[in-house]
Amino acid sequence: GAGVSQSPSNKVTEKGKDVELRCDPISGHTALYWYRQSLGQGLEFLIYFQGNSAPDKSGLPSDRFSAERTGGSVSTLTIQRTQQEDSAVYLCASSLLQSSYNSPLHFGNGTRLTVT
Amino acid sequence: DAKTTQPTSMDCAEGRAANLPCNHSTISGNEYVYWYRQIHSQGPQYIIHGLKNNETNEMASLIITEDRKSSTLILPHATLRDTAVYYCIVRVDGGSQGNLIFGKGTKLSVKP
Numbered sequence: 001g002a003g004v005s006q007s008p009s010n011k012v013t014e015k016g017k018d019v020e021l022r023c024d025p026i027s028g029h030t031a032l033y034w035y036r037q038s039l040g041q042g043l044e045f046l047i048y049f050q051g052n053s054a055p056d057k058s059g060l061p062s063d064r065f066s067a068e069r070t071g072g073s074v075s076t077l078t079i080q081r082t083q084q085e086d087s088a089v090y091l092c093a094s095s096l097l098q099s100s101y102n103s104p105l106h107f108g109n110g111t112r113l114t115v116t
Numbered sequence: 117d118a119k120t121t122q123p124t125s126m127d128c129a130e131g132r133a134a135n136l137p138c139n140h141s142t143i144s145g146n147e148y149v150y151w152y153r154q155i156h157s158q159g160p161q162y163i164i165h166g167l168k169n170n171e172t173n174e175m176a177s178l179i180i181t182e183d184r185k186s187s188t189l190i191l192p193h194a195t196l197r198d199t200a201v202y203y204c205i206v207r208v209d210g211g212s213q214g215n216l217i218f219g220k221g222t223k224l225s226v227k228p
Contacts, residue, residue, distance in 0.1 A: 004159075035218075042203075043160070043218035091159050104150065105216060107159030 002026065004108035006092050012114045013082055021077040021111045025094030032075050033093040033105060034067055043091065049075065082115045089113070119143065119206045125223040128198075134191040136222050138204030141185045148207045149180060150216065151189045153200040153224075160203065160218075163189065194226045 005024040013019050025032050034046040045059040049069040060066070064082075069075040079086055089110040097103040121139040128134040140149060148167050152160040164171055164178045166187075171178045177190040191198055203221040 042220055043216075045217070093159075104162040104165060106162060109157075109159045 004092055004094055004106055006090075006108035006111050008111055009109065010112045010114075012116060015084060015115055016081055018078065018080045019082055019113065021079075021090050021113070023075045023077070023092030023094075023108060025073065025075070025092070026106055029094035029096050029106075030072070031095045031097070031103075031105075032069055033095075034075070034077050035091045035093065036088040037091060037110070038088045046077070046090075079113075082113075084115050087113055087115045119217065120204045120219055122202075122204050122219065122222045124220065125225070127225050127227055128191075128194045130196060130226055130228050131193055134189075134194040134198065134224060134226070136189040136191075136202050136204070136224065137186065138188070139186045140204070140206050143184050143206050149178070149184075149187050150205045150207055151176070151178065152203045152205065152216075152218075153198075154203070154221070155197075155200045163202075165207075194224075196226050196228065198224065199226045200224060 004026055007022045011019055030051050032049040035043040036046055037043050047060055047067045048056040064080045067075060067077045089112050091107055091110040093105040093107040095103045095105045119140055119142055148165050150165040151163040153163055154160045164173055164176050166178045166180055168180055168184055180187045201221040201223050203218050205216045
């Protein structure tokens with residue numbers, strides 16, 4: 001079946017502009033995660049959605065970052081007033097079950113964001 | 117901080133078994149060990165996970181020591197396409213996150 005889909009695959013924006021990144025999780029997956037990966041670095045957790053529960057926003061680096069998940073499916077990560085340090089690959093993942101340590105995360109191929 | 121320790125890099129000859137070690141000495145009783153890999157320009161790919169028993173699937177085998185303080189991922193016949201960064205992760209306990217904390221991983225280079 002289809003995996004996690006992210007769009008756009010690449011985004012170049014000017015400093016100060018807002019951007020929206022989209023994630024389509026695997027159908028039926030109730031949990032959705034956003035990570036980012038800077039060049040040559042590991043993955044940094046940003047935010048986690050589970051069903052209708054309030055999202056865990058503990059990883060968001062500033063109030064310029066926000067995310068929403070509509071209808072328990074598609075998610076949008078929004079970065080306002082982008083800065084050059086926001087340049088990174090933004091990865092979305094989904095998993096089948098809530099907080100189940102026996103439920104693997106499946107990742108998309110990410111959106112490469114470049115802020116000029 | 118990641119709860120695992122892995123070598124920074126390893127080499128393996130094509131066709132030979134690749135054995136990737138991981139230390140997780142502070143692992144809790146209900147925490148699973150997960151392995152992912154990331155090939156350049158792609159998202160992380162799930163490989164395998166386990167709790168305390170050894171596990172095998174079509175991609176790899178996972179050997180977990182009896183005290184669960186370390187594990188080894190085995191790729192039985194490495195190919196050039198297995199060149200990637202391999203991440204050993206302990207699934208974080210508690211809260212509502214259930215997210216994975218990625219460390220720096222092991223860069224595996226499979227050579228012809």
